[in-house]
Amino acid sequence: MKLKIKSGDTVRVMAGDHKGEEGKIVQIFLSKNRAIVEGVNLISKHTKPSAQNPQGGIVKKEASIHISNLMLLEGGEVTKVSYRMEDGKKVRISKKTDKAI
Template sequence: MSAMKIKKGDTVKVIAGKDKGKEGKVLAVNVKDNTVIVENVNMVTKHNKPSAANQAGGISTKEAALHISNVMLVVDGKATRVGFQMDGDKKVRVAKATGKVID
């Protein structure tokens, strides 16, 4: 399995779908399904049945997963593609637009 180009905590911009143009912080990355959950992006409504934990039930909103191909990493306020480079014996991410080492 290849290394993921986007990691938890990164700031990303949505490049496709209903939330195109929005930016947010990555809350979770699912390597198996190649999906990410981005803060306040792709909000969906969930109808909750009353239970012991939630007496009232009701409707709540939460973030749903986006495919990783629909987001781009934002470096210095600019969306960029990501590449990899060897820094000594360590593999690091590099912004294609600027050539800047990300981590």
């Protein structure tokens, strides 16, 4: 499945408990249609003591969020994405400004 957003894009959450929050995409899971967004959908994870973390305890970390709840931010505004061929290359285009992303 082809997605209109990529890792490194800045997105806004459009639906759910974290509606209105913004962040950068850290990782995308294509098979599950989910993405991890920096600073959004934080969960408390209990960790056992290990060599890297001898204390253990509770760690805050980002959980994945469904891609349908995310929208690309371009110039501080959300925008839909389309594709166009320019100079023989496929380029992502902002539908709001009609410029290449």
